[in-house]
Amino acid sequence: MNTAEQLCVSLLSKCKTLKTVKQVHAFACKTGLDAHPLVSGKLLLHCAVTISGALEYARRLLLHFRNPDAFMYNTLIRGFAESDTPDNAFDVFVEMRRKLIDPLDSFSFAFILKAAANCRSLRDGMQLHCQALIHGLDTHLFVGTTIISMYAECGIVSFARKVFEEMSDPNVVAWNAILTACFRCGDVEGAERMFDRMPLRNLTSWNVLLAGYVKADELELAKKAFLRMPMKDDVSWSTMIVGYAQSGCFDEAFGFFRELQREGIRPNEASLTGVLSACAQAGAFEFGKILHGLVEKAGFLWMISVNNALLDTYSKSGNVDMAQLVFKRMPEKKSIISWTSMIAGLAMHGYGKEATQVFHNMEASGIRPDGITFISVLYACSHAGLIDEGCEYFSKMRYLYGIEPAIEHYGCMVDLYGRAGKLQKAYDFVSQLPMSPNAVVWRTLLGACSIHGNVELAEQVKEVLSKLEPENSSDHVLLSNIYAVAGKWNDVAAVRRSMADQRLKKTPGWSVIEVDKVIYSFTAGEKSNKIIEEAYEKLREIMLKIRVDGGYVPEVGSVLHDIEEEDKEDSVFRHSEKLAVAFGLARLGVGMNIRIVKNLRVCRDCHTVMKLISKVYRLEIVVRDRSRFHSFKDGSCSCKDYW
Incomplete structure (x- = not known):
C-alpha cells in the first residue's frame, strides 16, 4: 500500500460524519484511489457500518463500483441487517446471488440471517436455513449460531434447540445462543437445563442467565445466580440494578448500586440510567442529587442518555427547576427524548405555558416532534386548562406533521375537555372516534364525571366500561364516589354489593x-x-x-x-x-x-x-x-x- 492509499485509509478512520466521508471520497476520486480495492472496501465499510445515517450513500457506492466482490456485498448486507430497515438487506442479498459466480460464504449467511431475525421473518429465515444446508454451511459454528438466534427472535424455540442439538461440537458462543433463545421464548426451565448442561461457562453465560431471569421477572432467582457468579462485570451489576428498578423494587436497586460502588467498580451508562430511573419512580430527590454529583465527577455529562435520566429524575422527584438546569446544560445537540422529557416534566407540574414554549423552541431547533412529543404537549394543555391551544396542537400534529393520532392522543383530548368541565363535548368526541375507544379513554371520561359530579353521564360511561373491563375495581370505586357525593347512598350500596359479589377489591393507596x-x-x-x-x-x-x-x-x-x-x-x-x-x-x-x-x-x-x-x-x-x-x-x- 503506497503513501496516498495509506493517507486515504487514515483519513477515513477519522471520519465521524457523512459530510467528512464525502470529502475523503472526493479526494479518492480526484486521485484515482476510488478504484483501489482496499480504499473502496474501507469507504463502503465506513458508510455501511461505522457512521450513522450513511446507508443510502453506501448503497449508491456499491452501484458505482464496477466489479464489487463478496466482501462489499456482505458489508452492505451487514449494514442493513443492523439498521432500522433490515428488510433492505434481502434486496442486496438477491442482487449478490444474481451477479456473483463465487459460492456464498459463511459471512453472507450470518449477516442475512441476522436481517431475517431482526425482521422477525420466519418464512425468510427458514428459506435461508435451507440455502445454508444446500451450501453445506449449516454446520459452520458461526452460521449455526446465527440460525439459533434467528429462530429465537421468531419465537420458535423448538427449531432453535434442534439446530443446536445437531451441532457436532458447539462452543461457548453457541451454548450462550441457545440459552438466550430459551429465555427469549419464555422457556425459563429449558434455559436452566441448558445452563446446567454447559461444559464451560464464561462471564457472558452468567450475564445471559441474569438477564433472562430479570426479563422473566424472576428477581429472586436472578439474585441467587448473581451471588453464585464466580466473577462479575459492569454488565452484571447494571442488569440487577435495572431489573429491580423496572420492577419497582427501589430500595434493592439502590442497594445494588451502593454495593457496586463499595466494590470499586466504575458505573456504566446502563447502571447509572437504571438507578436514576429508580430515583425517578420513587421520587428520591436526595439520592438523585448524590448521583448527579457522581455523574459530574465520573465525566458522564457528555452522555445524552444519562442527562435524560437526570432530567427525568428531577422532574419526577418534584424539582422542575433542577430539571430545567440539567436541560440547559446538556450538550448542544439534544435528542428528541430530551425535548420531550422536558415538556413532560413541565406538564406534570402544571406549567402548561412553559411546556408549550419548550415545544416551540424544539421546533425552532430543527427537531421534528413525534407522536410521544404530542402526547406530552397535549397532556400539558390538559392539566393547565389550555383548551384552544390543545385543539391547535392536535390539528397541527395531523395536518402539519402528518402524524395520525393514536388512541393515546384521542385520550388526551378527552381529558382536555373533561377536566375543563366540557363533559358533553368530551362524550361526543369519544363517540365519533375513527377507532373503537378503549377502556382507558372511557375511564378518563368517567374520572371527569367524578370531578364535576355528573351522575347521569357517569352511569352511561360505566355501562360501557362494564362490558370492556368488568373486573376493573377502580371503575366501581369511581362510580361509588360519584354517587356518594351526590347523596345517592342506595346506589353506593348497590355498587359495593356488586364489588363484593364479583370479589373485586379496591386498589390500596x-x-x-x-x-x-x-x-x-x-x-x-x-x-x-x-x-x-x-x-x-x-x-x-x-x-x-x-x-x-x-x-x-x-x-x-x-x-x-x-x-x-x-x-x-x-x-x-x-x-x-x-x-x-x-x-x-x-x-x-x-x-x-x-x-x-x-x-x-x-x-x-x-x-x-x-x-x-x-x-x-x-x-x-x-x-x-x-x-x-x-x-x-x-x-x-x-x-x-x-x-
Missing part, C-alpha cells in the same frame, strides 16, 4: 417518602409497627393543630353514609399521604421541604389538609400523585385546585 436517603412506604390500613406508630402519633398532633389554627373541617362527602361521623373522619384520617407527611414532619422537622409519591389520585380532603399544613407549619409539600404534581405552599397549591 400507598405513598412513599425519602428521609435521610432511605425510602419509607405507607399503605392505607397496613399492620402497625414502630414506623406506623410514629407517623400516627405525629399525625394526631398535626390534625389537632390545623383544626385549631387553620379551621380544618374534614371533607367526608364520599365516605359511606351508614357509619358514624367520627368513623368517617377516621376513614380519611388514615390515608397514606397524610401518614407520609406526618412521618416526614416527625423526622425532618419544621422548615424542611417534604416530597411524597402516591400511586392514586390525591383526594379532596388530603388536598385540603396539605394546603393547611403548608400554611400552619410554614413549609413546602410536594406530592406526585397518579396524574401530576401538587406543590403546596402558604396554604395554596400549584394546581390552583384544577386537577
